[in-house]
Amino acid sequence: MKAKKGELKVITGNSAAAYGAMLCRPDVVASYPITPQTEVVEQLSKFHADGVLEAEMIEVEGENSAMNAVAAATLAGGRAFTATSSWGLVYMYDAVLQAAGFRAPVVMANVNRETPGILAVSSGQQDMIQTRDAGWIQVIVENSQEILDTIIMAFRLAEDYDIQLPVMVNYDGFYISYLAEGVRIPAKDDVDQFLAVLKTQPKRTIMDPTHPIGAGSHGLMTEFMELRYKHCAALDRAKKKFDEIDKDYGDFFGRSYGGQIEEYRTEDADFVILTSGSAVGTSRTVVDAKRAEGVKVGLIKLRMFRPFPQEKLIKAIKGKKAVGVIDRSVNFGWNSGPIYTELRALYPEIGPMPILSFIDGLASIDITKPHIERVIDDVANAAKGKPYQAVTWIPLEERE
Amino acid sequence: MVEKVRKLPKTFQYFKDEDAFAGGVAFCAGCPLELTLRVLSKVMGRQTVIVGTPSCSAPVLYGQNVGAWHKLPYYSCLMTGVASSATGLTRYYKKAGQDVNVVCFTGDGCAADIGFQTLSGAAERNENFIYVCYENEGYMNTGIQRSSTTPIGATTSTTPVGVAGRGKNTQAKNLPLIMAMHNIPYTATATLSHMDDLAKKMQKAMEKKKEGLVYLHIFCPCPVGWGIESDMSIQVCREAVKTNYFPLWEAENGKFKLTQTVSSPDPITKYTKMFKKFNHLTEKELAVIQAEVDHNFAFLKHLTEFGAHGQPAESPENNA
């Protein structure tokens, strides 16, 4: 069976996030405004005022409360949504960690914005990177339609009985948060149907006042390790589950995104570049242009950052001659891009090949076509066995 | 021989339910906190969800993932997230149509300090839950450090007495008054020595939470942290009331009322000499505390002269 086509509306990424959340009929929404996420809160409030969103709206006094409120609501048995960005994510950090440890199936949109120390009301994935080890599922998306679709998928993933983990849907601030595109808005009953499978699953453990059971108790010694193990096992299951949900979504709504990663012209590629978020779209056009020149370059879009899609990446990259990674954030201490560092951990499995790190797009610097051309040229040279630079801060370096 | 069968005292009528806690739990001998929790479970019954945080109450409330120390649903929070988590729970139960007493249970360190923002936020939003703060005037669980409700002059491990130090050098934050100023439906102070008053206020809390946030501030001296013999904790509660150090009052929809009047208050020294944390104080310093107690009580008295929200003052000329 197929879903109805859905209404086509020109909306921003932020609106798309709000639509995605609204369509899933959350019981509780709690969110605190911050640039560039504010529009999500405003749009949800508007939906509520218009009677389209029948959720409990909590006008919290800060992000920390937002995360605590939604995590508690999910553990009480509800469906809950929040959205934040940058310092907001930092301010809720303790609650972010707790939500994951509680296995609270919260869905959160995080509008990527710069964070540490240098004031920048501008795009960058550093906020997401700082919560990398929080135990959440982290997904990065590319455009407004994908935001809406992924938030719906995120509820299916988060609340799945086998998963029960919070999901963070990340999209670049400014470049995508304010990007108005034509977006197909699914019908509510179709979304209901897509999520209905959750109702057929066993009931997850909740804070039911009629049952004396406490959330967040002490895990002592091996019991603690057992719970950590279960958390990791759930994250591991989430990878395959995400692929399945993506496929289901595609079968029903006619749009799918490849699950954990999307490969673009990689099959016969000599070498590949890997990136995420808004840089992917632009990269596609540059790959097409380079292909037209006879350069056998492929592109990998990283959608799932946590859990890290090792198996998929190994399969996609193994046998290539080189790989370059464009990061919109830095890995302090490694002094390279964080996704690059992750990829290097796959070194033995993908086989010996040059792995190049490119840092670009911090603080809303545009990841332009010439920047991506440069990346492809550098990786092409490395693939040919020429010496290469491990880490390149693109906007800071003059091309020789 | 006919066995004498006697009628239980009136106080027992407040205990609607059996104690939800296991017989033996990890509270210090003589701790009023243990009494507060057990009484709370007896008065409020089983449609109660406790929301708490790391504190002296944590080892008992949290349980372990192989079992629990009590039969109440419990939600464990971080220090920052008690009132906000309670908000999330309350709102979901509301949406789902379940009538639940969501009861936050924290010490003053959480309520007045690190968790205050979320408490204040929940009060402003007038969320339908009960916040119980057990006031032991410091961070007792972590080893007796000062909090913002530690009284002036009191010694703690972070306000020690030495050549230069004379204990805490600033006034305590008057949290129950601050909470009442949020214009919530019900704020009350209570303590263990006045058990009927305490139980009545807990009962009232369950009613008033239907209108919005309820804040109960329960005076809970810490036998270990304050240097009190373990059999003296209730006596200290009683003396705190008798000296007007901790007056028992309630504010219902803005109408302040003393629920226990003290005809001739004892001098504060009768209270301060009961435990160690004020031992070092000179007469002059004690006079400062006495003045502060008098001022706070006079201030409270003035508040009782006003009518409820939306009503004119009862005797405005008294305010002059």
Add this chain to the structure above:
Amino acid sequence: MKEIRFHGRGGQGAVLAARMLAISLVAEGKCVASFPMYGFERRGAPVVAFTRFDDKQIMEKTQIYNPDCLVVIDPGLLKLPTLFTGLNPNGTLILNSSKVFDKQPNENLKLAGVVNATQIAVEEVGRDVPNTCLLGAFAAVTGWVGLQSVMASVGEYFGGEILRKNLRCVERGYNEVKVIKWQ
């Protein structure tokens, strides 16, 4: 693909104009992508907004460096030294101004539409909100979008009396724009 860059000041509706244009293009079956670039949202500060449209899905997420068309909502912004930078040959300009050019301002600029949108807005709406008028002028000069589509898109944002006034602005922009061509 066509790329349009809007230059305005905070409060003049540049972002909204870019958005409305996107909506009208979608109504005509086009794919669009439109976004603004600003730091702090402050009245009076220069604002740039971008709109791309094409028959197929737009992949680029970058700012627009080689616009096919510039829409300048505030005449003062003509002085921006970088205004014409990167303008495609055969470039177009839609300008809110009371004065018509006496000489070609940039060699890549081949087509310009000038309309006193401020005056029209003041007359019709009662304040300086020139954006909708310029969209009418845009439709007339470029022919990339129909007048009816533009008017329908304005209806997405306004209603009642204020919509009626803005529709007058669109129409007057469409009819009163002065077209200049250079070789």
Add this chain to the structure above:
Amino acid sequence: MAIKKFSSKYEAAWSDANQQLLCLDTGTWRTKRPVVNVEKCTYCGLCAIYCPPQCMKIMPDHFEPDLNFCKGCGVCAKECLRGAITMMPEGDFDNEGKKG
């Protein structure tokens, strides 16, 4: 190597009193125990009301501490207006609780 059987049926840290009601042997904490003089008891209930672990058992004509849990804090003795409760050193009692 294989994972041993999990100790908790739950995915996360849930504590369940139905699974096990945890209980400490707090009776062993005592150095003194309350001894009730039934003759003096007026059944005012103060000892039971103020007992922090609420372990005073309600008998038909007096109150009796549950010595499995009584921590020996002495609040009951202190609060008893009639002096009907005396705190006696634990050492005076044998294992069966009889005074030796």
